[in-house]
Amino acid sequence: MIELKDVVYCRLGTADLAGAEWFATNILGLEVSERRRGAIYFKSDERAHTLCYFEGDPADQVTAFELGRGEDLQTAAATLEALGHHVHYGTREECEARLVREFIRFRDPTGNSIEFVVRPETTGRRYHGTRDAGITGFSHVGLCTTDAARDEAFWTSVCNARVSDRIGDAPLMRLGTIHHSIALFPFHKAGIQHINHQVGGTDDIQRSFHFVSDNQVKITFGPGQHPTSSAEFLYFTGPDGMTFEYSTGVCEIHDEPLWRDRQFHFEPKGFCKWGSAPRIAAFDNAKGGDGQG
Ligand SMILES: [Fe+2]
Secondary structure (H helix, E strand, O other): OEOEEEEEEEEEEEOOHHHHHHHHHHHOOOEEEEEEOOEEEEEOOOEOOOEEEEEOOOOOEEEEEEEOOHHHHHHHHHHHHHOOOOOEEOOHHHHHHHOOOEEEEEEOOOOOEEEEEEOOOEOOOOOOOOOOOOEEEEEEEEEEEOOHHHHHHHHHHHEOOEEEEEEOOEEEEEOOOEOOOEEEEEOOOOOEEEEEEEEOOHHHHHHHHHHHHHOOOOEEEEEEEOOOOOOEEEEEEOHHHOEEEEEEOOOEOOOHHHOOOEEEOOOHHHHOOOOOOOOOHHHOOOOOOOOOO
């Protein structure tokens, strides 16, 4: 069993690094932590970085998870290789580019690019965004899946994810006590479906709804409240069509042995207690579900 502690960063390729920086700072509200040749690093909490945009193909999207120790990484690599995954061992230069001690990269069964990292750097310094978005931290990712049952089995049997709830066939999975750190959404190809940052409260969701609208950024879902995690949310579109989410009030699951995953019906308003429906064109044809976690 590969024991994942948390989701730690995303890396997104872009052909317009300056445009991505403008959005990440002025709209999303992240803090630039570092600029390097062809890459910009962003903070959203005390960690050294939780998002990196780099000059490259927008289809090059990476999600990283933290493992406990170096020995765990060797064990994880052996497990993945035994299952037929090609495992790339990060070079010293690549580790430096990610601010981690060690990492491996592989593709999940759908083809999503995944990195397992050891000892990602933290700063111990709080995040201070350029606008008051109220962000408290990077929290979860939605990943596309071409076979939800197969990929759920990968994340829960090979790794330590546990299903908290399902919307249709889309599992929302936890790694710790937070209701979900990974969610899988049926789609015809690999990719990051959305990137979530938590914000302080309802006021932040509502203020960002108006701020994002006033800046002609496309809102794709919300404001609303998920019946699954109880989180209040807002989804909007960022550079290269990436969906970003703010949410607040996600529930935690502390009674691990007694929690039973719940099945939620897939229908647009089933994603929102308040009646908002997702408007995400790329997911119109998703077989078995096109929701948001
Ligand atoms: Fe989400």
